[in-house]
Amino acid sequence: MYGMVNSAIMDLIVTNHGEETWLRVKSKAGVEDEIFISNESYPDELTYRLVGAASEVLDQPAGDILKLFGRWWVLDTALKNYGHLMKNGGRTLGEFLINLPNFHTRVVMMFPALKPPTFECTEVRETDLRLHYHSHRRGLSAFMIGLLEGLGEMYEVSVSIKHEEKVDEGADHDVFHVAWSEVKTA
Ligand code: HEM
Known part of the structure; x- marks a missing residue:
C-alpha cells in the first residue's frame, strides 16, 4: 500500500499514545523506516505487521485498532x-x-x-x-x-x-x- 497509509497509522499512534509507544510498535513490527514516503508503494505485509504490533503493544484486538484507524x-x-x-x-x-x-x-x-x-x-x-x-x-x-x-x-x-x-x-x-x-x- 502507499506510504500514506503507514504514515497515517504512525500519526494515529503518536497522537493518542506518544512517540515512545510508536517506537515500541515499530520495533515489534520489525520496521526500520524512520518515515514513510506518501507516494511510494510499500508491501501490504508491512501495514499488517504494524497493525498486529499495535494490537500487542496497546493490548487491544486488531479489529479495534483497524476500526479506530x-x-x-x-x-x-x-x-x-x-x-x-x-x-x-x-x-x-x-x-x-x-x-x-x-x-x-x-x-x-x-x-x-x-x-x-x-x-x-x-x-x-x-x-x-x-x-x-x-x-x-x-x-x-x-x-x-x-x-x-x-x-x-x-x-x-x-x-x-x-x-x-x-x-x-x-x-x-x-x-x-x-x-x-x-x-x-x-
Ligand atoms: C481522499 C480520501 C481517500 C484517499 C486518498 C484514499 C486512498 C487510499 C489508499 C492509498 C489506499 C491503500 C491502497 C493502495 O495503496 O493500494 C486505500 C485503501 C482503502 N480505501 Fe481509500 N482513500 C480515501 C477514502 C476512502 C473512503 C472514503 C473509503 C470508504 C468509505 C475508502 C475505503 C478504502 C478501503 C476499505 C481500503 C482498503 C484496501 C482494500 O480493501 O483493498 N477510502 N485508500
Whole structure:
C-alpha cells in the first residue's frame, strides 16, 4: 500500500499514545523506516505487521485498532489532506455512499499504482442502503466499519452498521447494511 497509509497509522499512534509507544510498535513490527514516503508503494505485509504490533503493544484486538484507524483516516488523514475530494463526495452521507464506487477513481489519478477496493450500492432508500465491498485484500472489514463511522461523524448523523455477509465466513464479498438517522446537508 502507499506510504500514506503507514504514515497515517504512525500519526494515529503518536497522537493518542506518544512517540515512545510508536517506537515500541515499530520495533515489534520489525520496521526500520524512520518515515514513510506518501507516494511510494510499500508491501501490504508491512501495514499488517504494524497493525498486529499495535494490537500487542496497546493490548487491544486488531479489529479495534483497524476500526479506530478507519475513523482516523476519514476525520484526520482524508479531511486534512484531501478535503476538497471528501467535500465533493456528496452533500449528505447517502450521496457520499452512492458516489463511493467512483471515489477511488479520482484517487488513482494521484496515485496510479493504487489497488483500491470496489464498491456497489443496492437497495438504496432515503436513510439506508446495502454497501457491497470487494477487496483484493483480506481482513480489512473492521477498517471499513471505522471508515463508515468516521463518515457518519463527518456528516453529523448517527450511523448504524450491520455486517451482513462476511468473506471470513465464506461469502463472496462483504456486505454492510448502513442506516443513518437523519439527513443533514454538510
Ligand atoms: C481522499 C480520501 C481517500 C484517499 C486518498 C484514499 C486512498 C487510499 C489508499 C492509498 C489506499 C491503500 C491502497 C493502495 O495503496 O493500494 C486505500 C485503501 C482503502 N480505501 Fe481509500 N482513500 C480515501 C477514502 C476512502 C473512503 C472514503 C473509503 C470508504 C468509505 C475508502 C475505503 C478504502 C478501503 C476499505 C481500503 C482498503 C484496501 C482494500 O480493501 O483493498 N477510502 N485508500
